[in-house]
Amino acid sequence: MEKESRYETTVKRLIGHNLNAEEKVQLYNDWSPTFETNNKQFDYTGNSKCCEVVCKYFPKNIEHIVMLDVGAGTGLLAKELACKGFKIIDGLDPSSGMLKEAEKKNLYRNLFCTYFTSKPLLFSNPGGIICIVNRRSPFCESPDYVNKFFPLCDQLEQEGKWKKEEITTFNGFIENADRIIIVYRVR
Numbered sequence: 001m002e003k004e005s006r007y008e009t010t011v012k013r014l015i016g017h018n019l020n021a022e023e024k025v026q027l028y029n030d031w032s033p034t035f036e037t038n039n040k041q042f043d044y045t046g047n048s049k050c051c052e053v054v055c056k057y058f059p060k061n062i063e064h065i066v067m068l069d070v071g072a073g074t075g076l077l078a079k080e081l082a083c084k085g086f087k088i089i090d091g092l093d094p095s096s097g098m099l100k101e102a103e104k105k106n107l108y109r110n111l112f113c114t115y116f117t118s119k120p121l122l123f124s125n126p127g128g129i130i131c132i133v134n135r136r137s138p139f140c141e142s143p144d145y146v147n148k149f150f151p152l153c154d155q156l157e158q159e160g161k162w163k164k165e166e167i168t169t170f171n172g173f174i175e176n177a178d179r180i181i182i183v184y185r186v187r
């Protein structure tokens with residue numbers, strides 16, 4: 001019952017309503033104190049799966065790799081990455097509430113409170129890995145992804161700026177929603 005109520009009040013609101021940028025930040029600010037408890041209730045495996053995929057691309061010298069965790073939230077991915085030996089992790093998120101929780105983990109070198117609005121490539125050196133994770137439904141249905149983001153990804157690939165390395169689908173979130181991980185390597 002508790003699970004359903006949290007799902008109703010936050011996730012469904014986030015997914016189902018056309019919230020503007022400010023409203024989304026407010027929602028995450030409000031959610032931040034209980035975000036991790038809710039993730040545990042839902043057996044959310046997104047961060048461990050993302051970390052597993054990223055680690056495949058960095059078999060050695062992990063401690064020298066610079067990571068940028070976009071949409072860092074409360075720092076759950078940084079926790080997974082740090083366990084694997086990553087030491088230089090920056091985080092970026094527009095929600096100050098989420099970042100306040102992330103800061104408590106003492107795992108980030110820098111935390112930036114802002115929306116990510118740039119082309120991902122501008123933050124990566126040649127050879128760098130960009131790993132994108134989300135639920136399948138927005139990837140397939142949201143006009144922002146379908147009409148803007150993925151056409152940009154395809155265009156960058158056609159221009160030889162990056163190359164798709166893999167697409168992995170896994171199950172492990174609320175109501176059996178599939179999630180997708182897409183990995184690009186910058187050229």
Ligand SMILES: C[S@@+](CC[C@H](N)C(=O)[O-])C[C@H]1O[C@@H](n2cnc3c(N)ncnc32)[C@H](O)[C@@H]1O
Pocket residue numbers: 025028046047070071072073074075076077092093094095098114115116117
């Ligand atoms: C569902 S939470 C996930 C947090 C964390 N990655 C995890 O899996 O535990 C999504 C986070 O992405 C942030 N976010 C949403 N749009 C963003 C954007 N354009 N740039 C950076 N962060 C964004 C939100 O503020 C929120 O903290």
